[in-house]
Amino acid sequence: MLGAIIGDIVGSRFEWNNNRSKQFALMTYKCSVTDDSIMSLAIAKALLESKADYSDLSENAVKYMQEIGRHYPDCGYGGKFSRWIFSNNPQPYGSYGNGAAMRVSPCGFVANDLDEVKQLSKAVTIVTHNHPEGLKGEEATAVAIFLARSGKSLFDIRNYITENYYSLDFTLDEIRDSYEFNESCQGTVPQALEAFFESKNFEDAIRNAISIGGDSDTLAAITGGIAEAYYGIPTDIRKQALTFLDERLLKILVEFENKYPSKMEKPNAVDSVDIERNK
Secondary structure (H helix, E strand, O other): OHHHHHHHHHHHOOOOOOOOOOOOOOOOOOOOOOHHHHHHHHHHHHHHHOOOOOOOHHHHHHHHHHHHHOOOOOOOOOHHHHHHHOOOOOOOOOOOEOHHHHOOHHHHHHOOOHHHHHHHHHHHHOOOOOOHHHHHHHHHHHHHHHHHHOOOOHHHHHHHHHHHOOOOOOOHHHHOOOOOOOOEOOOOHHHHHHHHHOOOOHHHHHHHHHHOOOOHHHHHHHHHHHHHHHHOEOHHHHHHHHOOOOHHHHHHHHHHHHHOOOEEEEEOOOOEEEEEOOO
C-alpha cells in the first residue's frame, strides 16, 4: 500500500502542472499526501477492523472513509465524493471515476486468492463507484497487485489484464504528447498499468506514470501500488515518504504493515529483487 502513497506524494505537485518527462526530483517540499493516500489508508483500516469473513467490509469501508476523510476536507476530493464523505446517509452514486482504483491497493495485499481479491475490492468500491467501468478499474488494479505479489511475471500479469480487462494497445511514448487529464477509470487505469509494464524498477514505474501527464497523483498511485507488490520499495524512498504522513495516517500504515509486511527492493548489477524486510 505504501507504493500507492508514494505515487500520490510524487504526483501531487504535477496534477495541475504536468511534467512530460522522467527527469524530475522525486519528492520535494512542494509534495503532499492527497485524497489518494488518505482513502487508501481508510480502506486499509476497514480491512483491519472487519470480521474474518469480511462480511462487514462494505460497512466498515463507509465508516472509515467518512471518519478518517472528514479530518482532511481540503485534500482534493471530487465534488460528489466530498458530499458523500460528509453525508449522513451515504449512497453509491453511479461513478466510474478513477477514485475507485486509487484507493483499492490494500485489498491486493490482503487477499489470499484471485476470487478473494475480486470480492474485497468490489466490497470497498461499490459503496460509491457502482458503475461497471468503476468496478472494472478497481478490480483490474487489485488483481494486478495480487498477481504481482504472488510472484507472477510481467508477461503473465499483462496477459491476464489484456485478456480480462483492457487491451493496452499503446505505448507510453505513443501517448505522452497527447494524453490529457482524465478522471475516469477507463481513461486512467490502462495508462497506469502500462506505466508499470514498461518499468525496470519501483522508481522507474513512478517516473513512467508521471511522464505522461494527466491526473498525475492518481496515475502514479495506481502504478505505485502494483510496482510495490512486484519490486518492493527502496529503503531511501520509503524513509522519505514516511515524513509526509501525520501521526494519524502513519499509525494506520504501521498497523497494516505489521500484519501484511511490505517488501524491500534491493538493486543488483543488472536488475532488482524484492526481499522480505526481516531478512
